[in-house]
Amino acid sequence: GNHWGYGKEDGPTAWHKNYPVAEGDRQSPIDIIPNQTSHDSSLGPIVLNYDHCTSINIANNGHSVVVEFEDSDDRSVIRGGPLDNPYRLKQFHFHWGGKGCHGSEHTVAGNSYASELHLVHWNAVKYKTFGEAATAPDGLAVLGIFLETGDEHRWLHMITDALYTVKFKGSVTDFKGFNPKCLLPSSLQYWTYLGSLTTPPLHESVIWIVVKDPIVVSEKQLGKFRTLVFTGEEEDQRTRMENNFRPPQLLKGRKVRSSN
Ligand SMILES: CCCCCNS(=O)(=O)c1cc(S(N)(=O)=O)ccc1C(=O)O
Numbered sequence: 001g002n003h004w005g006y007g008k009e010d011g012p013t014a015w016h017k018n019y020p021v022a023e024g025d026r027q028s029p030i031d032i033i034p035n036q037t038s039h040d041s042s043l044g045p046i047v048l049n050y051d052h053c054t055s056i057n058i059a060n061n062g063h064s065v066v067v068e069f070e071d072s073d074d075r076s077v078i079r080g081g082p083l084d085n086p087y088r089l090k091q092f093h094f095h096w097g098g099k100g101c102h103g104s105e106h107t108v109a110g111n112s113y114a115s116e117l118h119l120v121h122w123n124a125v126k127y128k129t130f131g132e133a134a135t136a137p138d139g140l141a142v143l144g145i146f147l148e149t150g151d152e153h154r155w156l157h158m159i160t161d162a163l164y165t166v167k168f169k170g171s172v173t174d175f176k177g178f179n180p181k182c183l184l185p186s187s188l189q190y191w192t193y194l195g196s197l198t199t200p201p202l203h204e205s206v207i208w209i210v211v212k213d214p215i216v217v218s219e220k221q222l223g224k225f226r227t228l229v230f231t232g233e234e235e236d237q238r239t240r241m242e243n244n245f246r247p248p249q250l251l252k253g254r255k256v257r258s259s260n
């Protein structure tokens with residue numbers, strides 16, 4: 001069926017067969033070349049209002065580990081920067097590599113980071129549901145945060161300590177009271193461009209906001225993500241969840257803007 005993954009047969013080079021938009025004009029991720037971005041003084045700061053966010057659960061969806069949020073009202077939104085409306089926080093998830101290899105999706109002047117955190121938001125002003133927003137050209141806003149290895153991150157343990165409960169595809173456990181603001185770097189200087197989801201269905205519906213400064217996490221913390229498996233508990237195959245990233249796609253004439 002439509003099933004896709006990150007392996008040799010079902011990975012990013014095969015996705016176009018079931019999802020032809022994979023070869024579209026605004027695909028993500030991309031390689032960001034800082035000295036080729038255009039500085040845009042009209043780009044204001046990103047404003048996050050996450051103080052009343054409500055995390056619900058943490059899940060292994062067979063592609064990543066995802067934390068879902070209550071998005072029935074504007075309790076946690078991102079606004080400003082390139083955005084014309086407030087966008088509601090729906091979920092966040094990560095992409096990462098194998099031991100010692102890099103696993104970010106966006107790259108910076110050809111360099112990749114160890115991992116990348118994506119905070120997915122949707123335009124509930126213009127669209128009635130997340131599903132409708134996910135297919136609209138200005139429907140989603142994803143905030144991308146790079147992770148590099150070094151010292152231990154003081155708050156990431158709240159995620160990594162829960163990973164053993166969602167080892168297998170399809171597992172979900174309660175995950176209340178987590179505010180992802182603790183995972184952001186001090187500076188929210190960013191690059192922004194028009195792109196897509198980086199996993200099937202690859203809809204070209206994302207305003208990407210990629211934060212320039214990485215957060216630092218320890219190799220030990222990152223290693224815990226690799227204890228997850230892509231496969232379900234009932235399957236005899238145990239395929240370690242790693243290298244769940246799409247490589248950079250063609251820019252096709254797009255402009256990448258830089259906040260100051
Ligand atoms: C209606 C179909 C929407 C599918 C996309 N859902 S999503 O939460 O935006 C998403 C974004 C992304 S990404 N990497 O931010 O484009 C990856 C996975 C998912 C997911 O479905 O878990």
Ligand SMILES: [Zn+2]
Nearest residue numbers: 093095118198
């Ligand atoms: Zn992602």
